[in-house]
Amino acid sequence: MAEPLPTVLRWESLTKKAFDRLDRAQCVVLVTCSPLEVHGPHLPFAADLLEGDGLIERALRFLPERHRGKTFLRLPWIWAASDVVPQPGSIAFRPGTTVRFLEDLGRSLAAQGFRDVLVSNFHGGPRHFVAIERACDRVTRERGIRMVSVFSLMLSRLTGTPGETLEDLIGAIPGVDRRDLVGDTHGGLLETSQLLALAGSWVDPDYKSLPRVTYESWLASAQGGRAAAPRRGLFGLFDTVKSFRGNVRFFLTATYSGAPGGASPELGERFLDALGRTSAQAVAELLDGALPPSAWHSPLWRFRHFMIHPLAVRLVDRLLGFRSPIV
Numbered sequence: 001m002a003e004p005l006p007t008v009l010r011w012e013s014l015t016k017k018a019f020d021r022l023d024r025a026q027c028v029v030l031v032t033c034s035p036l037e038v039h040g041p042h043l044p045f046a047a048d049l050l051e052g053d054g055l056i057e058r059a060l061r062f063l064p065e066r067h068r069g070k071t072f073l074r075l076p077w078i079w080a081a082s083d084v085v086p087q088p089g090s091i092a093f094r095p096g097t098t099v100r101f102l103e104d105l106g107r108s109l110a111a112q113g114f115r116d117v118l119v120s121n122f123h124g125g126p127r128h129f130v131a132i133e134r135a136c137d138r139v140t141r142e143r144g145i146r147m148v149s150v151f152s153l154m155l156s157r158l159t160g161t162p163g164e165t166l167e168d169l170i171g172a173i174p175g176v177d178r179r180d181l182v183g184d185t186h187g188g189l190l191e192t193s194q195l196l197a198l199a200g201s202w203v204d205p206d207y208k209s210l211p212r213v214t215y216e217s218w219l220a221s222a223q224g225g226r227a228a229a230p231r232r233g234l235f236g237l238f239d240t241v242k243s244f245r246g247n248v249r250f251f252l253t254a255t256y257s258g259a260p261g262g263a264s265p266e267l268g269e270r271f272l273d274a275l276g277r278t279s280a281q282a283v284a285e286l287l288d289g290a291l292p293p294s295a296w297h298s299p300l301w302r303f304r305h306f307m308i309h310p311l312a313v314r315l316v317d318r319l320l321g322f323r324s325p326i327v
Contacts, residue, residue: 029118033101043187043204044203051198055276095307098128098135099135102132103139106135109145117147117148140293173271175270183214191260196263
C-alpha cells in the first residue's frame with residue numbers, strides 16, 4: 001500500500017477561517033520562481049514554472065515519513081527572472097528585481113510566523129538562481145527562518161563530483177542515450193520529456209519531428225565543420241568569453257538546444273523521479289536541521305557579487321554583446 005502524499009494547500013484557495021487554523025510554525029511554504037520564456041516552437045512559455053512545481057512536488061513524494069505529516073502551502077507562481085532566451089515571448093527582469101521580490105515575500109512570511117520557505121525553480125540561467133539564493137540568504141540571516149532555493153540544493157549535489165553530476169544521474173536512466181544529452185541545455189530531451197509528463201496537452205505534437213540542434217553543431221556549421229582545439233591560459237579565457245558571446249548569437253535565432261524528438265512522457269516520469277529523490281534527500285536534511293547553511297548554495301554562490309551586482313550585470317551584458325531590453 002502506497003504511503004499517503006503530504007498535504008499541499010493552495011494559498012490563494014484558503015479562507016481566513018482555514019488559514020487561522022494552521023500551525024504556521026509547522027507549515028512549509030512552497031513557491032516556484034521561474035521565467036515565462038520561449039522553449040523551442042513546441043513547449044509552453046511556462047515550461048520552467050511547470051518544471052519548478054514538478055521538482056518540488058516530486059520531492060515531496062520521496063520525503064521520509066517523519067516529514068509527511070507537515071502541511072505544505074503553495075503560493076502562486078513568481079515569473080520574475082533574468083537570463084531568458086532573447087526571443088519575443090520571453091519576459092525579462094533584472095536579477096535585482098528577483099532579489100527584492102523574494103526578500104519582501106520572505107519578510108512578510110516570517111512576520112506571520114512561518115519558519116520554513118522552499119523556493120523552487122527550473123531555470124538554469126546563473127544570474128537567476130543566484131539571485132534567488134541571495135534573497136533567501138538575506139531573509140534567513142535577517143529573520144532567523146529557513147528560506148532556501150531547492151534548485152540550488154539539487155545543483156550542490158549534482159555538480160562537479162565525478163559520477164554524481166546531473167548528466168551522470170540522467171544518463172543512467174533506462175531509455176536515455178547519453179549522446180542526446182550533449183548540448184541538451186534548453187527545450188531538448190530533458191525538458192520536453194518532463195513537460196510531456198507534467199502537462200502533455202500543452203506540448204505541440206510536432207516536437208517528434210524537431211531535429212537535434214545545439215550551439216556546437218551550429219558553430220561547427222558556421223566554421224565549415226571545423227571545431228577549434230581548446231587552449232589554455234589567457235587564450236583559454238578569451239575562448240570562454242567568445243563561446244558565451246556565441247551562445248548569445250545562437251539563441252537570437254535558435255529557440256532550443258538539444259534533441260526534443262526523442263522525448264516521451266515515460267522518460268519524463270523517470271527524470272522527475274530521479275531529480276525528486278535527490279532534492280527530497282536534501283530537503284529532509286534541511287528540515288531535520290542537519291544541513292548547515294554553507295551547504296544550502298549552488299557552486300556559483302561564491303561568485304554572487306560579480307554575477308548579480310547591477311554594474312556587473314551591465315558589464316557582462318556588454319562583454320557578451322547582449323543588449324538588454326530593460327536596461
